[in-house]
Amino acid sequence: MGFFSKFRKKSPWILHYNTGGCNGCDIEILATLAPKYDIERFGALNRGNPKQADILLVTGPVTKNCRDVLRRLYLEMPEPKVVVAMGACGHGGGVFRHLYNVENGVDNIIPVDVWIPGCAPNPRALIDGIVEAINIWEKKSKDKEYMKNHSKDMIKNLGVNDD
Amino acid sequence: MGNKIVVPFGSQHIALPEPVSFLFDTKNEIITDVRVDVGYVHRGIEKAAITKFEFTNVAYLLTRICGFCSITHAGGYHHGIEKLLDVEAPKRAEYIRLIITELDRIHSHMLANAHVAEVAGYENLFMQGVKDREIVMDLLENITGNRIQYDIYTIGGVRRDISKETAEYIKKQLNKLKDKVLKVYDFYDTDYTFGLKTKGISYISYDDAKKYNVVGPIARASGLATDARAEFDYLPYDELGFEVQTRTEGDVWARNIVRQMEVVHSIDLILRAIDNLPEGDIKVKYKGRPKGETFVRVEAPRGECFYYLKGNGTKVLERVRVRVPTYSNIPILKELFVGEKYSDAQPIVLSFDPCMSCTAR
Ligand code: SF4
Numbered sequence: 230m231g232f233f234s235k236f237r238k239k240s241p242w243i244l245h246y247n248t249g250g251c252n253g254c255d256i257e258i259l260a261t262l263a264p265k266y267d268i269e270r271f272g273a274l275n276r277g278n279p280k281q282a283d284i285l286l287v288t289g290p291v292t293k294n295c296r297d298v299l300r301r302l303y304l305e306m307p308e309p310k311v312v313v314a315m316g317a318c319g320h321g322g323g324v325f326r327h328l329y330n331v332e333n334g335v336d337n338i339i340p341v342d343v344w345i346p347g348c349a350p351n352p353r354a355l356i357d358g359i360v361e362a363i364n365i366w367e368k369k370s371k372d373k374e375y376m377k378n379h380s381k382d383m384i385k386n387l388g389v390n391d392d
Numbered sequence: 393m394g395n396k397i398v399v400p401f402g403s404q405h406i407a408l409p410e411p412v413s414f415l416f417d418t419k420n421e422i423i424t425d426v427r428v429d430v431g432y433v434h435r436g437i438e439k440a441a442i443t444k445f446e447f448t449n450v451a452y453l454l455t456r457i458c459g460f461c462s463i464t465h466a467g468g469y470h471h472g473i474e475k476l477l478d479v480e481a482p483k484r485a486e487y488i489r490l491i492i493t494e495l496d497r498i499h500s501h502m503l504a505n506a507h508v509a510e511v512a513g514y515e516n517l518f519m520q521g522v523k524d525r526e527i528v529m530d531l532l533e534n535i536t537g538n539r540i541q542y543d544i545y546t547i548g549g550v551r552r553d554i555s556k557e558t559a560e561y562i563k564k565q566l567n568k569l570k571d572k573v574l575k576v577y578d579f580y581d582t583d584y585t586f587g588l589k590t591k592g593i594s595y596i597s598y599d600d601a602k603k604y605n606v607v608g609p610i611a612r613a614s615g616l617a618t619d620a621r622a623e624f625d626y627l628p629y630d631e632l633g634f635e636v637q638t639r640t641e642g643d644v645w646a647r648n649i650v651r652q653m654e655v656v657h658s659i660d661l662i663l664r665a666i667d668n669l670p671e672g673d674i675k676v677k678y679k680g681r682p683k684g685e686t687f688v689r690v691e692a693p694r695g696e697c698f699y700y701l702k703g704n705g706t707k708v709l710e711r712v713r714v715r716v717p718t719y720s721n722i723p724i725l726k727e728l729f730v731g732e733k734y735s736d737a738q739p740i741v742l743s744f745d746p747c748m749s750c751t752a753r
Contacts, residue, residue, distance in 0.1 A: 246404050246411070248411070249411070249432065249433040249435055250749070251455075251456045251457060251458050251459040252410050252459040252460060252748075253462070255409040255410065255459070256459050257539065259409065259522065260526065260529065262522075263522035263523055264519055264522070265523060277404065277405055279404075289433075290435070292434060292435055294432045294433075294434065295403075295432050295433075298432075302404060324452060325440075325453075325456075327444075328436045328440045328444075329439065330434050330436045331435050331436070349459065349538075349539065349540035351539065
């Protein structure tokens with residue numbers, strides 16, 4: 230079925246959390262939200278609320294203090310959800326690998342779907358990653374579609390065909 | 393009388409790019425007490441700098457303390473290690489370093505001002521600020537090859553030269569930027585509603601600034617003329633006619649204005665540096681290992697950054713100590729909240745332009 234997923238893919242909302250990298254990647258996220266790169270073209274807004282978010286954008290190597298917050302944010306997000314790990318230090322720690330207060334990357338804590346390499350990644354790379362995330366998320370959304378048996382009339386009214 | 397309500401702000405919050413947690417005790421919307429936890433970003437960089445990295449590549453780690461001030465940390469480390477190794481960078485390298493440092497300051501200040509405008513309710517102004525800032529990011533990418541972590545400093549010079557065409561391009565773009573910045577400056581200066589939201593909020597007097605050892609634009613907004621660029625000799629600032637920018641109002645508004653004035657002044661400095669760019673090499677060779685101890689003061693966008701280095705003749709340094717500007721600004725930040733409205737808490741935090749990655753390291 231593609232009832233909700235049809236609309237859902239038009240507005241993927243982002244939840245951004247920095248788990249202790251330098252803030253380089255976060256600056257690039259701000260730049261990507263602003264006019265020149267404008268991630269809003271894809272309907273993506275940065276909203277600070279895990280209950281409304283679809284894409285979790287994580288930067289940083291995950292410090293021991295941030296670990297539980299990150300896990301909680303992930304669990305609070307509704308299904309379907311996609312996790313994007315941004316920056317070299319999200320990938321196994323980068324330059325911070327094996328420092329005493331660091332958990333060596335995002336995938337040691339939560340499952341990751343999309344990796345964006347670079348230190349700091351260019352906004353173009355970030356846009357590429359988000360688009361990839363939207364595709365994965367749409368697929369997950371179709372798989373997990375819960376409203377399977379709605380009436381034929383409703384589908385006809387909305388102009389959404391079965392796919 | 394209302395009840396006491398505790399309002400959490402952070403560690404994950406839309407207005408914060410970095411994790412830091414404030415717990416506000418409020419009564420009738422007035423803040424009565426605040427507890428701050430800045431430790432979310434602690435990675436243990438100072439420890440790693442003296443155990444895991446050799447002195448030739450510890451700079452890659454130190455610049456990644458913070459994305460905004462990466463060039464400051466590179467500067468602090470390299471000026472120190474050059475003193476220990478007894479090498480002197482050529483004049484042209486010093487000028488290129490200065491250009492990158494000031495470009496970094498411009499983009500940091502513009503983002504900080506835009507952020508204050510956003511939380512004060514001016515989303516359009518935020519977008520405008522970040523859009524204009526892209527001009528600077530473009531220049532940085534042109535000169536150094538990367539937008540955020542430049543790593544252009546190297547021991548005894550810089551890695552990349554500025555060609556004639558790039559110099560012309562920088563001049564053209566900066567003149568364009570200056571017009572735009574002056575326009576926004578005018579808005580901050582004269583707009584009535586923006587003044588209502590920011591004037592008189594979180595006032596710091598000259599005496600308080602002195603007593604609490606405030607640094608950076610926050611101190612300069614209270615009339616305290618402290619600036620490491622004028623007080624410590626590390627880059628050729630006097631040759632280019634550097635002047636400390638100050639205001640006396642000491643509130644959120646004055647901090648924005650000081651930052652905006654510094655942006656304009658930095659643009660002038662860069663234009664002068666480009667015009668007077670000396671000819672010659674950009675790098676000299678060095679020999680030996682660092683021995684002895686030294687300190688450096690450099691001016692980060694947020695204030696004075698202090699570096700202490702100690703070497704013992706081996707490849708790994710014995711001590712690297714960093715004291716960053718936000719650290720010295722936190723004591724007064726705590727005092728300021730008490731008695732203000734909760735709705736003003738966000739502009740107050742962001743007018744300090746706090747940098748938690750630096751503070752907790
Ligand atoms: S990947 Fe690089 S720029 Fe991004 S947060 Fe990590 S250290 Fe900073």
